[in-house]
Amino acid sequence: MTVSAIPSDNGREMTIKITGRFDFSSHQEFRQIYENASPDIKVYTIDMCDATYLDSSALGMLLLLRDHAGGDHSEIRIVNCNEDVRKILTISNFGQLFRIE
Amino acid sequence: MTTNPAAQPPVQGLRILIADDNQSDRMILQAIVRREGHEVLLATDGREAVELFKQHAPDIVLMDALMPVMNGLEASRAIKTLADSDLVPIIFLTSLQDAESLAECLDSGGDDFMSKPYNRVILKAKINAFSRMRAMHAQLQRHNRQMLLEQQVAKTVFDNVAHSGCLNLSNIQHSLSPMAVFNGDTVLAERKPDGGMLLFLGDFTGHGLPAAIGAMPLAEIFYGMTSKGFSMEEVLREVNSKLRKILPVGVFCCGAMVELNFHNKSARIWVGGVPDVYLLREQSGKVERFASAHLPLGVLDPHEFDPHSQDVVMHNGDRVFLWSDGIVESRNSANEMFGEDRLNQVFENTDNPDRIFKAILDQVDRFMGGSDRDDDITLVTAKMVDIEQIGMTTYESNKGSVGGPVNWTMTLALHDQSLAAFNPLPLVMNLLMEVEGLRPLGGQLYTLLAELFSNALEHGVLELDSSLKTGPQGFGQYYLEREQALAALSDGCVRLTLTHRPLPVGGELILEVTDTGAGFSYASYASEEPTAGATSETAPTADSAAHAKVQWDYSGRGISLIQQLSDELTYLDDGRSVRAVVRWPRN
Numbered sequence: 001m002t003v004s005a006i007p008s009d010n011g012r013e014m015t016i017k018i019t020g021r022f023d024f025s026s027h028q029e030f031r032q033i034y035e036n037a038s039p040d041i042k043v044y045t046i047d048m049c050d051a052t053y054l055d056s057s058a059l060g061m062l063l064l065l066r067d068h069a070g071g072d073h074s075e076i077r078i079v080n081c082n083e084d085v086r087k088i089l090t091i092s093n094f095g096q097l098f099r100i101e
Numbered sequence: 102m103t104t105n106p107a108a109q110p111p112v113q114g115l116r117i118l119i120a121d122d123n124q125s126d127r128m129i130l131q132a133i134v135r136r137e138g139h140e141v142l143l144a145t146d147g148r149e150a151v152e153l154f155k156q157h158a159p160d161i162v163l164m165d166a167l168m169p170v171m172n173g174l175e176a177s178r179a180i181k182t183l184a185d186s187d188l189v190p191i192i193f194l195t196s197l198q199d200a201e202s203l204a205e206c207l208d209s210g211g212d213d214f215m216s217k218p219y220n221r222v223i224l225k226a227k228i229n230a231f232s233r234m235r236a237m238h239a240q241l242q243r244h245n246r247q248m249l250l251e252q253q254v255a256k257t258v259f260d261n262v263a264h265s266g267c268l269n270l271s272n273i274q275h276s277l278s279p280m281a282v283f284n285g286d287t288v289l290a291e292r293k294p295d296g297g298m299l300l301f302l303g304d305f306t307g308h309g310l311p312a313a314i315g316a317m318p319l320a321e322i323f324y325g326m327t328s329k330g331f332s333m334e335e336v337l338r339e340v341n342s343k344l345r346k347i348l349p350v351g352v353f354c355c356g357a358m359v360e361l362n363f364h365n366k367s368a369r370i371w372v373g374g375v376p377d378v379y380l381l382r383e384q385s386g387k388v389e390r391f392a393s394a395h396l397p398l399g400v401l402d403p404h405e406f407d408p409h410s411q412d413v414v415m416h417n418g419d420r421v422f423l424w425s426d427g428i429v430e431s432r433n434s435a436n437e438m439f440g441e442d443r444l445n446q447v448f449e450n451t452d453n454p455d456r457i458f459k460a461i462l463d464q465v466d467r468f469m470g471g472s473d474r475d476d477d478i479t480l481v482t483a484k485m486v487d488i489e490q491i492g493m494t495t496y497e498s499n500k501g502s503v504g505g506p507v508n509w510t511m512t513l514a515l516h517d518q519s520l521a522a523f524n525p526l527p528l529v530m531n532l533l534m535e536v537e538g539l540r541p542l543g544g545q546l547y548t549l550l551a552e553l554f555s556n557a558l559e560h561g562v563l564e565l566d567s568s569l570k571t572g573p574q575g576f577g578q579y580y581l582e583r584e585q586a587l588a589a590l591s592d593g594c595v596r597l598t599l600t601h602r603p604l605p606v607g608g609e610l611i612l613e614v615t616d617t618g619a620g621f622s623y624a625s626y627a628s629e630e631p632t633a634g635a636t637s638e639t640a641p642t643a644d645s646a647a648h649a650k651v652q653w654d655y656s657g658r659g660i661s662l663i664q665q666l667s668d669e670l671t672y673l674d675d676g677r678s679v680r681a682v683v684r685w686p687r688n
Contacts, residue, residue, distance in 0.1 A: 024307060056285075056306040060351030063400065067350040091393045091426075092355060092374040097400070 002026075005033045013043040019050040022085075024057035034065050044069055046098075049080035054088055066097060077101055115232060118142040118159035120150035120176065121194060122168040126217070130163060130194070133221050137228065147171025151179045159189070161231055163215075166195040166206055174209040181210035188238035190231035194219070252283060255313060263320045266291040267298065268481075270491050274458040275481035285312030285354075286425055286479040289320055291327040292494040294530065294547035296363055299327045299336065302423040302481050303356035303398070304375060315348050315399070328494075329527045330547050333360040333369055334408040337398070341406045344399030353399035357423045360410070363488040364662070367576050368421060369410040373397050375425055376441075381454055383418030388448055409584070412576040415485040420454060427477035431465050439468050458482050494544045505535040507603045514596040520558060521587040525597060526551055536601055538608055538685045546610070546683065549666040552659070553614040553679055554595065559583060561618030561677065562593035567659070593617050609668075609684040620675035 003026055006015045014037055016030075034044070044065065048054075066074050077099045081089065089100055117139045121127045131141050142157055144150035148171040150164065162180060166173040177191045193206040193214035206214050213227060259282050268275055268290045277288050285305030292298050301323055305312040319340055326336045337358060344354055355374030362368070372378050374397035377390040391411050401407075431439040443464065451460045458480070465478055511532065513525055530547055533539050539546060559565045563586040569579040598613040664670050667681035 056304065056355060059397075060306045060353065063353070064351040091376060093393060093396045096396055 003029045003033060005037070007038070007041070011038060011040050013045065014041045015045040015047055017047040017050065018054075020052055022048075022051050022054040022058040022061075024055070027057065027061060030061050031064065034068050042069075042075060044074075044076045046076065046078045047080055048078060048082070048085050051082070051085055054085055056092075059088070059092055059094065062094065062098065075099075114138060114140070115160040115228065116140045116142065116157060117228070118144065118150060118153055118157070118162045120144040120147065120162065120168065120173065121165040122146055123165070126165070126194070126219075129219060130224075133219065133224055134163075134228070137225055139228070147173060147176030147179075150176045151183070154180050154183060154189075160235060161228060162189060162191045164191050164193050164211070166193050166197060166202070174205065177206075177210045186242065188235050190235065192227060192231070252280075252310070255310060256280070256282060259313065259317060259320075262317050263287065263289060265324055270298075272484040272486045272491055273300075273481065274483075276458075276462055277479050277481075278477070281477075281479055282313045282316055283309055284427075284477050284479075285316075286427070286477070287316045287319065288479060288481045289323050290481070290483070291324050293327055293360075294330045294494055294544050295551055296488050296493050296544065296548070298361045298363070298483070299323070299333060300359045300361065300421070300423065300481060300483050301356060302375065302425065302479065303354045304425040304427075304479070305354045306352050311352060315344055315352065315354060318343050318347060319354065319398075326527075330530055330551070331527055332524060333358060333371065333410060335524060337371060337408040338403065338406060341398045341401065341408075342403040345402060348399050353397045355397040355425070357393075358410075359421050359423065359483070361415070361421075361483060361485060363486065363491070366415050366417070366485060367412065368415050368485075369412050369580075370421070371395065371408065371410040375423070376429060379422040379448070380413065380415070381420045381422065381448065381457070382416070383420070383454055384416065386454075388445075389413070412580045414576050417485055417487060418454070419485045420457075420482050422457075422480070422482045424481075425477070425479045427479055428461065428465055431469050431478065433468050433470055439465055443468065505537045507536060507538075507601060507608050510598065510600045512596065512598045514594055516594045517590055517592055520562065520593065520595060521590060526554065529597065529599065533599070533610070536608070536610075539601075539610060542683065542685060542687065545666050549663060549681060549683070550597075550612065552663050552666075553612060553681060554597070556659070557595045557614045557616035557618070557679075560621060561616030562595060563587065563590065564618060604684065607685045609682055612667075612681045612683070613678065615674075615678040618677060620677040622676065 002019045004017045004019070006017065008014065016033060018026075046062070062076075062078075066076055069076060078089065078094075079101045081100065086100070089095065089098075094100065117134050119127060119130050119134065119141060121130065122145050127143055127145075131143065134141050142153050142159055144153050146168045150162070151171070153159070154162070162177070164173040164177055168176075173193060177193075180189060180191065190212045191210060193211045194217065195203070195206065195214055196217045197203060198216070203214055212231065215224060215227065263282075266289055267273070268288065270290070273290055275288050277286060278284070281287070285307060287301075287303045287305075289301040289303075290298060303316070303319065305315050322339050322343055323336060326339060331339075357370070357372045357375050357378050359371075359378065360369040368380070370378055370380075370391045372391055372393040373395035374393055377392050380389040380391065381387075382389070394411070395407055429439055429441050429444060433439075444461065447460050447464050448457060451457045461480060462478065513529070515523060515525060526547065529550060530543070533546055534543060560567060563583065565579065565582055565586060567579075569575050569582065594617045596615045598615075600611040601608060663681065666683070668684050669680075669682040671680045672678070673680065
């Protein structure tokens, strides 16, 4: 799986695109992306259009990102989930913590 | 250890086996290798090479491909088998040039090859490179052994903590691989002092020790609080705050908790992050599903956490099924998932509900076929039964004192919002268990106290109508109303007065519970044929005769149960106050 980051033109937003299986093997990569992100970035979008699956470690990574982005004040959207991905997010009720679109 | 080759001193002092049937080649190789400071063993054919390997365990083997008696390919297969998990690099020495022959050398277990004539510089570099690889391999193996050792210790500690519950009861079946704790999976069950049971299935994020470590505090809290009589909500709250506090962000526990009440035949179900809990009705064979309605444990701060459960009436023979995602996510050799449809098929196709548990495991096993079994199949099911079938709880007290206080009185009055915020039962039970003579009566006293307290709170102060509890949706409705009434409570009090005094033989405990509610017509509860006068004069509600009948019929709980548990039972002040006496020793 791969993780790639696309900052927006205004420098305040970042889209993180997940490809393939989103699991513990991408921990390091995912973490580096948001830790190296500019402090100006306030809004994150996780694009799942090419993500096939996520496991509980991936849920943990999303929580780490949320913590990094300000916890309850963070603004994180998760978009373009396929049915499997959406199901996992629904079972874990992550809709309470993230905007799932 | 550093793995930078430039920083390494030249490798010396290895034991190197040279197998070559050509004497001059043997001599040349021996000279080169010796000059680099290594010890040399010489073999003239494959069989001799294998023998020398057995006796002297060389570090690296230089092997001619074509030799009499046993050729190099065969010998290298034999040596790799003998070496087992140790890394013994084999470098083939060959005049063969065609790709196929060279590939065959590697396929038979060789790690590299060198073409004749030998180049001293290259041979030296190869020996050094393989020596580094050997060192790395040995270190990996040491780490692996160390990890297995640590896991074994952790597992032993965990087993001692986790396996103290009641998973072995006849109405529970569970599947949990011996090393499941390192998959982050855990299954716990424990009895409540009133005979009820709490069941938990959890799935921590990640693998290995990080996943296992949270299971220990979880199990401690679960067993400790459940056996002391805390409610499921309180156990969930405590587990959530503890995990939130001790686990790093990103590590949490998906789980489901179910409380079974064998007296009034009901279940309370909380699901946070694991697949639907199934409730299988024995009569109809139908499955009711309870979807995850909460975030996993350890994610939310304590004030945000929601321990509210879904409440449901059960009948004898009805079963709950809890599982982690391991079942539906099991994969076969074609990398397909077992999936929910196949799981539902098992329920549809299995007539005898007692066999479903095994059928699920069998079907998953068959589905996975030859593909690597994940050992990730965590499943627990429990059946609603009469309490006689599994027995009452033996109330275990680890209090060491002998005799204890026998002549005392305590009054605890809880006012308005303290009634919502505090459960007095564990505190009071803790005190009662100081009295040695009361310890054998623990379960019974807890039930008595719990019944008297909840009657005073729910029917007295909150004025809830217990007939609500009868319908299939009734339990949920009842608890919803209870919750709303508690949240809105601004005025009201329940007063517990406990007195213990010594008797010539043994002692007696007097429990008095008084509430500020409207009272009730206790006469109508005390007998199935209430006297007309008592009902009409003191009844707070017009339908109280029907109401009383309902409560009476309601699985013998309520007042009939209280009467059985006490030696004397008296209602005072139009039912606002109740006095129960328990004497010990009981015969």
